[in-house]
Structures are given as structure tokens and as C-alpha cells.
Amino acid sequence: MPNTIPVVENILSANDQIAAQTRARLDRDGVLAINVMASPGGGKTSVILKTIEALHDQVRIGVMDGDIVPLDLEKIAELGIPVSLINTGGNCHLDANMVHGALPSLQLDALDLLIIENVGNLICPAAFKLGTHLNIVIASVPEGDDKPYKYPAMFKGADVLLLNKMDLCEYQDFNVDYFRHGVEVLNPGLAFFPISCRTGEGFDAWLDWLRDRVAQRSSVG
Amino acid sequence: MHELGVTQSLLDIALHHGRQAGAARINELNLVVGELSSIVDDSVQFYWDMLSEGTIAQGARLNFKRVPAELHCHDCAHRFPLNHQEYICPKCGSANLTVSGGEEFFLESIDVDLDET
Numbered sequence: 001m002p003n004t005i006p007v008v009e010n011i012l013s014a015n016d017q018i019a020a021q022t023r024a025r026l027d028r029d030g031v032l033a034i035n036v037m038a039s040p041g042g043g044k045t046s047v048i049l050k051t052i053e054a055l056h057d058q059v060r061i062g063v064m065d066g067d068i069v070p071l072d073l074e075k076i077a078e079l080g081i082p083v084s085l086i087n088t089g090g091n092c093h094l095d096a097n098m099v100h101g102a103l104p105s106l107q108l109d110a111l112d113l114l115i116i117e118n119v120g121n122l123i124c125p126a127a128f129k130l131g132t133h134l135n136i137v138i139a140s141v142p143e144g145d146d147k148p149y150k151y152p153a154m155f156k157g158a159d160v161l162l163l164n165k166m167d168l169c170e171y172q173d174f175n176v177d178y179f180r181h182g183v184e185v186l187n188p189g190l191a192f193f194p195i196s197c198r199t200g201e202g203f204d205a206w207l208d209w210l211r212d213r214v215a216q217r218s219s220v221g
Numbered sequence: 222m223h224e225l226g227v228t229q230s231l232l233d234i235a236l237h238h239g240r241q242a243g244a245a246r247i248n249e250l251n252l253v254v255g256e257l258s259s260i261v262d263d264s265v266q267f268y269w270d271m272l273s274e275g276t277i278a279q280g281a282r283l284n285f286k287r288v289p290a291e292l293h294c295h296d297c298a299h300r301f302p303l304n305h306q307e308y309i310c311p312k313c314g315s316a317n318l319t320v321s322g323g324e325e326f327f328l329e330s331i332d333v334d335l336d337e338t
Binding site: 054 | 267308323331
């Protein structure tokens with residue numbers, strides 16, 4: 001006898017449950033965790049390095065990196081920051097299980113800020129919650145101004161957007177208004193910081209924003 | 222690209238609900254997939270055929286109900302599909318838009334046989 005059984009269950013519910021466990025653990029230890037996403041070459045590692053250099057006297061920072069080689073992580077470890085490599089084996093994104101499994105490799109109660117560098121990709125990472133508090137999306141000028149139109153899910157899910165490599169604007173036909181309009185439709189009022197890791201342009205505003213978030217977290221935790 | 226893991230989750234959910242209902246066979250899965258979910262139907266079906274082998278869901282058909290992402294114009298209330306090129310209202314030319322829908326990704330129901338006959 002054929003029957004239809006209603007289910008209505010999110011297909012990524014198993015991932016979301018693990019993400020919720022990670023979030024509870026982070027909250028218990030009073031750590032603000034951020035999920036840094038961008039295309040390959042968009043400037044994830046550069047932004048992370050520059051952010052650490054500016055903040056590590058005031059904020060206790062740890063870094064997890066989803067990658068296939070520890071190259072980026074070695075640069076970060078040289079700053080004296082605790083790091084953990086999540087070897088993604090070529091996977092297209094980090095998922096909640098990978099991050100949860102890597103939590104014991106860092107002493108969380110000794111951190112204020114956990115930076116998780118996701119796999120370079122504007123599609124897949126948008127779909128998988130990690131348990132982090134904030135999604136940081138980095139776009140960059142050489143990628144073109146059409147990215148919010150081509151990868152709407154990534155920009156829709158962002159909590160803050162950095163537009164990196166602003167120093168290259170004069171060499172590129174990058175229409176900042178067109179870019180920002182796409183973002184505004186997808187994610188009204190999204191915090192937006194045009195920056196350049198090379199020149200340092202715009203970095204102070206981003207650091208102030210992040211410092212505020214860490215301070216809010218610490219006062220709660 | 223990540224359809225293998227997603228398909229395994231889908232199978233786990235379908236089997237769980239099938240067993241709970243006392244199903245002898247799962248014949249069809251009815252999925253709701255938003256346009257903004259990065260999932261390729263053919264790829265899920267491909268992995269499904271491999272992963273479901275030997276389970277009560279072996280050979281089940283996957284029905285994908287695709288949900289478009291829509292733009293909503295705040296000036297003239299026109300609704301139209303996201304076109305991935307420009308976000309401008311085709312009716313009144315307004316740029317005062319917001320997006321809704323398209324992020325759905327769930328198993329809505331399963332069609333099962335409750336006994337072997």
C-alpha cells in the first residue's frame with residue numbers, strides 16, 4: 001500500500017546540530033568565532049595576518065585553517081599565534097564536523113577570538129554552518145564587480161563584507177556602486193569596508209568594527 | 222562538488238523516517254531545493270544510486286522541486302526572478318529591491334510501501 005510520509009527535515013540538519021554543539025562550546029569559553037570566506041587569492045590570509053598584527057597585543061587570537069598544505073598557517077604561526085590545520089584533503093568547504101573535531105587542538109578558554117579560514121570558494125562554504133558567530137566575506141577588486149550577482153548566497157549570508165585590493169581600482173574597470181547595489185539588495189545594511197592589505201587603506205575601520213564585536217562577546221562571556 | 226556528503230545525509234534522513242513509519246520500501250523522495258542552494262540534481266541522483274544500494278530505499282526516485290529566488294520591488298510591488306546580471310525592477314526601473322526565497326534545502330516527504338505486498 002503506497003503512502004506519503006511527511007518529513008520536512010533540513011538535509012543539512014546533521015551538520016547544523018554539530019554546529020550548534022560547537023557554538024555552545026565557544027560560548028561557554030567566551031570566544032568569538034569568525035568564519036572567513038573568499039575566493040582563492042581574494043586575500044583571506046593577508047587580511048588575517050594584518051588583523052592579527054594589529055590586534056594581538058589587545059586580543060588573544062587563535063586560528064584554524066582549512067587547507068591542503070600548511071603554507072598559510074606557517075605564516076600565521078610565526079606571529080606567535082596558536083594555530084590548527086584542518087586538512088580538507090581537497091574538499092570544497094569546511095563543515096561543522098571538521099571544525100568540531102579540531103576544537104580540542106586549541107586551548108579555547110585562553111582565547112578571545114577564533115579566526116577560521118575557510119576553503120577558497122564563493123559557493124560551497126556558504127551552505128555549511130560551522131557554529132561560528134560571524135561570517136566574514138572578502139571580495140577583491142581583480143575578481144570583478146559582478147560577484148554579488150553571480151554568487152548571491154555567499155553575499156546574502158555575510159555579517160560583514162570586506163572589499164580588498166582597493167589600491168588596484170585605478171587599473172581595473174571595477175564599478176563600486178554596481179558592486180554595492182548587488183550587495184545591498186541581497187543583504188540590506190550589511191557592514192562594508194573597502195580595504196587594501198597592501199597599503200593599509202580602510203583597515204582601521206574594519207579593526208574598530210571587529211574590536212567592538214570581540215568586546216561585546218567578552219562582556220557577555 | 223559536495224553532493225556525496227549531502228546525499229549521505231539525505232539517505233540517513235529518509236531511512237530514519239521510513240523505518241519510523243514501518244516502511245518496507247521507500248519509492249520516492251520529494252525534495253525542495255532553492256535556487257541559491259549549490260546542489261546539482263544529476264549529481265545527487267548519481268550518488269544516490271550508489272549509496273542507497275542494499276537499503277529499503279534502493280532505486281528510489283528523487284523528485285526535485287526547485288524554488289526560485291525572487292526579487293521584490295518596494296516601489297511598485299512587482300515580483301520577478303533573480304536574473305544574476307542586474308538587480309533592477311523591469312517594470313518601474315527601481316533599484317529598491319530585496320530578495321526572498323531560494324535558500325530552501327529540505328526533504329519534504331517520502332512515498333513508501335508499508336508492507337511487502
